[in-house]
Amino acid sequence: MIPPGADQERRSRSWIAALLGYGEFLIDMAVALALIAGGAILLGVVVYDFVRGLGHEPVVGLVLELLSGLLLVFIFTELVSTIRVVIARRKVVVEPFLIVGIVAAIRRLIVISAEAENLLGTAKFRDLMLEIGLLAGTVLLLGATVFALRIRRGENDEPTTGPTS
Numbered sequence: 707m708i709p710p711g712a713d714q715e716r717r718s719r720s721w722i723a724a725l726l727g728y729g730e731f732l733i734d735m736a737v738a739l740a741l742i743a744g745g746a747i748l749l750g751v752v753v754y755d756f757v758r759g760l761g762h763e764p765v766v767g768l769v770l771e772l773l774s775g776l777l778l779v780f781i782f783t784e785l786v787s788t789i790r791v792v793i794a795r796r797k798v799v800v801e802p803f804l805i806v807g808i809v810a811a812i813r814r815l816i817v818i819s820a821e822a823e824n825l826l827g828t829a830k831f832r833d834l835m836l837e838i839g840l841l842a843g844t845v846l847l848l849g850a851t852v853f854a855l856r857i858r859r860g861e862n863d864e865p866t867t868g869p870t871s
Contacts, residue, residue, distance in 0.1 A: 734789050738793075741786050752775030756768055756775075774817055785802075801852055808845055812845060
């Protein structure tokens with residue numbers, strides 16, 4: 707037998723859960739819009755700095771800065787894609803976060819590789835080599851994790867990211 711008032715309590719819990727769901731959706735949307743705006747501004751600044759530096763600075767340094775900035779923009783877009791997947795599926799998917807970690811580690815590898823050339827023969831050079839080794843290991847581990855998740859997901863499951871059809 708259902709105790710009196712149990713149905714009313716269930717309805718009030720359902721209302722609270724719906725309200726929290728809407729709040730979560732609004733916060734996700736606000737974060738996504740902020741990331742889109744930040745990514746667009748960053749893209750503009752990166753391209754502007756690259757074009758402005760042409761002819762005034764070494765091309766190799768400019769290209770490395772451009773690549774580093776574009777990878778950061780890619781991280782922004784990947785986070786927006788992750789939020790889109792969270793909103794569409796109403797669950798958090800791990801794979802996009804792992805990809806962001808891979809891109810962030812590669813971005814750092816590029817930056818410290820450029821720094822390492824100037825520090826050859828110093829004590830800081832050894833620290834940079836250690837950091838490069840740790841970052842390379844991180845990329846390999848995260849890549850293996852993404853690979854394992856994709857195998858586990860199987861062929862019948864839909865992908866975690868990408869445009870919707």
